[in-house]
Amino acid sequence: MIEMTDVYKTYSNGVVAINGINVKIKTGEFVYVVGPSGAGKSTFIKMMYREESPTNGNIIVDGVSLPKIRNTKVPLFRRNIGVVFQDFKLLPTLTVYENVAFAMEVIEKTPEEIKKRVMEVLELVGLKHKVRMLPTELSGGEQQRVSIARSIVNSPKVVIADEPTGNLDPETSWEIMNIFDEINKSGTTIVMATHNKDIVNNMKHRVIAIESGKIARDDLRGEYGYEA
Numbered sequence: 001m002i003e004m005t006d007v008y009k010t011y012s013n014g015v016v017a018i019n020g021i022n023v024k025i026k027t028g029e030f031v032y033v034v035g036p037s038g039a040g041k042s043t044f045i046k047m048m049y050r051e052e053s054p055t056n057g058n059i060i061v062d063g064v065s066l067p068k069i070r071n072t073k074v075p076l077f078r079r080n081i082g083v084v085f086q087d088f089k090l091l092p093t094l095t096v097y098e099n100v101a102f103a104m105e106v107i108e109k110t111p112e113e114i115k116k117r118v119m120e121v122l123e124l125v126g127l128k129h130k131v132r133m134l135p136t137e138l139s140g141g142e143q144q145r146v147s148i149a150r151s152i153v154n155s156p157k158v159v160i161a162d163e164p165t166g167n168l169d170p171e172t173s174w175e176i177m178n179i180f181d182e183i184n185k186s187g188t189t190i191v192m193a194t195h196n197k198d199i200v201n202n203m204k205h206r207v208i209a210i211e212s213g214k215i216a217r218d219d220l221r222g223e224y225g226y227e228a
């Protein structure tokens with residue numbers, strides 16, 4: 001599903017963020033990306049949805065070689081990828097329903113398809129009763145649920161999440177993790193950068209540890225391995 005071969009990334013200011021990474025992630029896997037602050041985790045996952053491009057090396061996601069595709073083809077490629085951020089990134093003037101529907105409107109689904117699917121994903125994340133609310137009227141955990149609903153509404157093959165529980169309290173973080181687990185059980189590949197030791201050590205999945213831009217560990221059912 002995701003394959004990186006000899007990937008390097010140096011930012012324009014000269015910082016070497018990724019320093020030679022080879023990795024394969026199979027369809028249906030759930031992978032945590034851990035490591036110290038500044039180790040390169042965000043850069044690693046941003047390259048998977050072509051938010052950043054490698055300076056060297058190849059990245060194939062769902063059969064698409066990312067360094068080779070034109071910028072104009074990026075939106076088409078991203079239809080197969082759901083992205084979830086630490087700070088939710090919801091559109092503040094749109095309701096819960098509209099925030100999720102928007103992702104389907106841009107790819108020109110019919111109003112009937114949109115209504116059915118949006119209600120389906122909002123039910124999955126437990127927010128069917130809050131469809132008319134604005135993001136500012138929701139708790140952090142509820143906003144993250146909306147953002148997860150938006151990420152999966154077009155049935156992507158991969159969901160990439162950058163510290164999705166970083167702004168949430170421990171109990172809410174677990175609720176959000178249970179939703180990711182459900183999504184993974186339905187066959188969707190999940191790649192998640194996280195600093196949450198408790199979650200990584202208790203909801204066991206593959207752990208890729210990045211240190212100084214390299215893979216320091218890669219263990220199936222691994223441990224967080226750092227102090228919280």
Ligand SMILES: Nc1ncnc2c1ncn2[C@@H]1O[C@H](COP(=O)(O)OP(=O)(O)OP(=O)(O)O)[C@@H](O)[C@H]1O
Nearest residue numbers: 011012013015017036037038039040041042043044
């Ligand atoms: N757009 C950018 N331009 C220049 N340098 C950058 C940019 N983004 C990240 N960096 C640098 O690249 C290195 C890796 O950053 P990255 O955000 O990938 O680390 P991280 O492991 O996700 O860190 P954190 O856990 O703190 O989020 C850091 O030294 C960072 O300062």
